[in-house]
Amino acid sequence: MDPITRTTRICTRPATLLRTHHVHNQLQTAAHTCTRHRADTQRDWPGRFQPTPPDQACGHATDHRPYPQALAHHIELWIRPAYAVALPDTPDTADWSAVLQECLHAARHAGQPRVAAALIDAVHHAGCMHRDPAAARAVLLAVAAAERAIAGR
Ligand SMILES: [Zn+2]
Known part of the structure; x- marks a missing residue:
């Protein structure tokens, strides 16, 4: 990896x-x-x-961490404090599409279009992330963009 x-x-x-x-x-x-x-x-x-x-x-x-663990850590550190979304118990087998869709819904509800735009990208790639490393990378990069938007960086 x-x-x-x-x-x-x-x-x-x-x-x-x-x-x-x-x-x-x-x-x-x-x-x-x-x-x-x-x-x-x-x-x-x-x-x-x-x-x-x-x-x-x-x-x-x-x-350098495995993708699902890195994604779980990012959501715990950034997305969850901002939007109070639930984290999956098992990152390796989680339905990341559903988790990220919930994050997207919360960002839209909070009126944060820059965060929502990044999360749309994450949701788009999340369906394939368990079998396609390129999709997993795209998800993590999109989540990083959402984090910068949340932090105002
Ligand atoms: Zn600097």
Whole structure:
């Protein structure tokens, strides 16, 4: 499974810090940040900071976790606090279309068109995500766009 690279914040500064999180010596997530936006990463990402060469932009992150687990974590961290949607008990076999449809409904009800637009994309790809890695990546990128919209980044 390939890691998913995404943008957590639009910022043109070079990253000077890298926040990495490992479980049993396996890299789970890596997030690049500039010093100004360090607090974003402290709040949203587990792990530890280390200095990094300025060869990546701030807001550049890679996720090495299995797709369903990454998606469940994103929804728990971002979508659920905003819209109080239920999380599935078993991410690996969950009906992600139904979960994301509920998130979309909540975003529309809250009058947040930018979030809703991103979630329409997520719902569109979610039906195939258990058998198609490209669809799973598209879902995660769409959910990342929804998160940026929720955070106003
Ligand atoms: Zn920044």
